Amino acid sequence: MSRRRRSKSSDRRKPSHAPRPPGGRKGGRPGPGRKPGGGAAVEGRLEHHKSFGFVVTDPAGDSDVFIKGPSLRLAAGGDRVRVRLNPGGQRREGEIVAVLSRARATMVGPLTRVAGRWLLSPRDGEPLVVERFAAGCVPAEGAIAVARVSAWPSLSVEGRGVVEEVLGAPGAPRVRVTSALRERELPEAFAPAVAAEAEGFGRAVTPEAMAGRRTLFHLPVCTIDGSDAKDFDDAVSLEPLAPGRWRLGVHIADVSWYVRQGTELDREAYRRATSVYLPDRVVPMLPPGLSDHLCSLMPDVERLTLSTFIDLDESGRVHGTEEAETVIRSARRFTYEEIEELLNGRPVERVSPALRESVAVMGRLQLALSRARFERGALDFDMPEYRVVTDARGVPTDLVRRDRLRSHRLIEEFMILANEAVARRLIAANRPALHRIHPPPDPQKLAILSRELGKLGVRAMPRDARGLQAVLRLAGEHPAGDALTVLCVRSLKQAQYSAIPAPHYGLASTAYCHFTSPIRRYPDLVVHRALRHVLGRPAGPAPAPGWLAEAGPHCSERERLAAEAERHAVNALRAEVLGRRVGQVLDAVVTRVEPYGAFVELGGTGGSGLVRGLKAQLGARVRVRIDGADPDEGRVALRLER
Template structure:
């Protein structure tokens, strides 16, 4: 590393930083630059980040894990591209078919296809016109598709006189596809099929060939199958990975701590399919810690079975995480591990990675110790069971555990909960939908997911263990992955401050916001008509949590150090943290290797993207199940609230089921509506009608399509003109009639 002079009281300029990068024998990143010039604090980090972006945009340095001086490597104005992925937001990503530059090629986002043209699919090749956004980002528009390439589309087969039609399940794709008899592959009416779009050879509808039949759309499994295929979730494990999982077995006690005499218990949902964390607590016997507690959190030792570079490791990395649907799981690991050896089933020996936690009476973490052990769960409990026992109604399973196991857990939880309140953690606690299926796999009920103290107990134990993991990595100087959550960006802060100020709430203008600033506003709004609105706009102002080797803290939890340690069975990030701790503390085989250590930034970016993909697929499935639940109620009237405002319409969330749907702007009472982003409202330019986020509304269900997940609403025709949703002059509710903003393509969420 270069001996460039360190910071002497002024922020280094571009030339100084460029000289440091040039003189370094190896590529350097933000962390090394910040350390060299003694830059610390949010303001310095943000300034450095912007300066490096400018250097990248100038083409002076390359972007990647390490900065290095390099000439700019631009793409031509017209190039052949191959569609490489579709991200969770539905954006189509492409890459140049040929790339001779060093490192990864720039990111390319494809603009939407022209009306009447099939949507692009992974594997399609196109001749495209490129527009450079910056040195590492381009936008591209299709000039023409390359002859002989195909796009794969998921849809429903319907017979027709000239063969058949395929109706895409993607609600963004409105183009039907023609299937000639020779290309039908015996598909039957209303079957879910995968088709390849054939090269255009004549006028009329695009043609397609059925390549896979996935079952009848009337089957309950069709809903999650659509979500799986739409988001490209891998469902089959490579044979080598399956063989490795099936060959695994519980290790001996050699090199492990025997924890089998401790009555650890798992507490999960009644429908949980895997049990990878167990807990136990007792009063701390140390006289210096009067009123404190000794906690033990034991996690399945996935790192023992999934070694770096193995077939299992490659498959887990590709997935990034498990994906949970109401009727199935797409696991990160094969069943032999996820449902067996890494599931902490009662009265069976299981390898675990555990952390002893000592907290004081205020809930502060005093010290911790990580061990690899062998455990035996005393019981598999549900949240409802534990809560009932706590409330005085134990059953035959919880009654023997009430005094010795459950009461100490709640005692420790009380201290952790008090510490959470003292930190000022941001608790939006917005309702979450739970889809309950009947024995035939059909939707029986959609209701808000209940939040019990037993849920909060497990969350607080897991948070404490995650904090200990992050502190341990940092104190050992061991690279790892942190779960980071930045404070809202300055632009979002200012927009939120302006909006809240208009309805009587003051967000202070301070250098560094804390969650307590938001918590006080939420407390002030609690119980008032605008409570939901305040929660929604605060939620929308927040940054997105992600995984990074650079620790910037977790804003929402008000924690300076936080990592994910507690679910390696379903999150690759936790597996990385386990491996890093094993290497840091010399705890045996399966530690983080040098290759992963050098690539942590790339790993963090990949699994953050996979997390977003999983969340989108899960939302998609819930939307489709919800549409199926409502399909027989078209024409009925419901109450709800405006949950989103866009230039193309209003998103409505129903009170009864939490179902989300759209009122298209074109169906609103006759007027020209402008989208006021800052006020979260659509404003009628002639009538002054205002449709605002959080407002109550009565709607009629117009459409509920399980195949596309599309739910459409309309306002009743006899809607009262004085309805509070339409009032343009509510006290303290700011609405500015400004020209609608152009669409913003925010690539950095």
């Protein structure tokens, strides 16, 4: 399943690379100027790995705390905990003294029958004694199940729970993917009331909904998406204004007209906050009646949109912007591959000479916009991506590289431009909304990056975005280019949603929001509602004071969980594919070195793994043999090919 290809800027969640080794972040050593322990207490989020764990501490940037021993029984993965640090030692270690908040109310794992009792053993927590099975749940040895916790484990008492769902046999690909959702309590099915509300709008735009809007049927509007996309939430158009000047139109599905604040539909969209894109399915934020139909900008049908018009010259300079409520009728649904063909001057069926010229101009504007953004200090990570191909039963069959095309960059640049324009409009109007912010990296992280680069023979001390740009430029030519890029990504903070406007470091934007994907992101819906207030045609009341302050962290957390589920599912299915290739030899690059071995990125797969006992420099190219795989853990067993 595909989604709008994500921008390769740092406006995304950091990728999860090799599993964390015992010892924590950077070996678990304290941050600069910090002592390992001495009875002090810290708080953070627990990462649970069966026999040990790590607490990712607040404030971010400190080294993680290694947890082992009985206190690990108290909490499960994702819980916020208070930890008492142990004195002495070369790394921060401690024990959990309190659980501040639970990440979830359910646990997922295999069922086992022990001494006449059923136990459920989660991957990231203590086993639960099953009190009972809900109606329709048939227990089976080894089956993966979901249990609602009725009593959490303590140091001396077992945890207990009620099994609410039996997912199926372990090892079934669909069960693995569903487990990734259930472990994070990401819902799939919509409640009947929510689905009915979405279906109640019908399939066609009504005259009442179109009243008072600017109709754009005269414009050559088109969508550009992946070949298997269903939720078309953005479209573009281009009009000549004068020699060397154009008006770019970015037209976004007006979800806010249908999803009104405070309705059942709105509450469910807020709860989900994002669509989840998995190898074998898409879990939408909105019911299909809206996401795949009435809000989707399909060709040859009227659709409600919010549009931003941006006047540009050949250098990519913006001369003016305007926002409006609009109605469009998309003239063509293009795939990225078709636009790539047009950009390269090759023929595509059913494309008029005027539209061909329009795409050519769009291509020139993209180059100018990319150049201008880079000159401002924006970062661009060109890392290879791989898609797990699945069959109709959800069984993974292959790993296919997804090349980043120029057509992807074209849409990325136009969407960034639209997001910036709307953010500036909201700030100028003093209208509260959710902004997408990206803080600059901590100086200590850049110092660590500089040391790691030195191990690769790169003499650089990146202190700002220009310095990072220089390293990323070098990555394209360096033998260990992938390792260089990974190191740069690790040095950055994560982008997040906030009610308080702030710059976006990775995009070099002074103001930024998410406006262009309201079908799959709740913050975009919030921005649309705010923009309608600015335009003088609100679709509901302004949000209550304080609500935005809560909505930002909520949406950021749901985004994190969705990305985590996606990674978990992809890693599991990738491991299943590679597990069928035992004995195959692959090229690999060392991305992290530890005392017990080295982690490597596997060429041609997008995967990674640990080669135990390997003594190698960071960035070294090696040949490794696949020895086996553990799809449940998403891991591949490797050994050095001599």
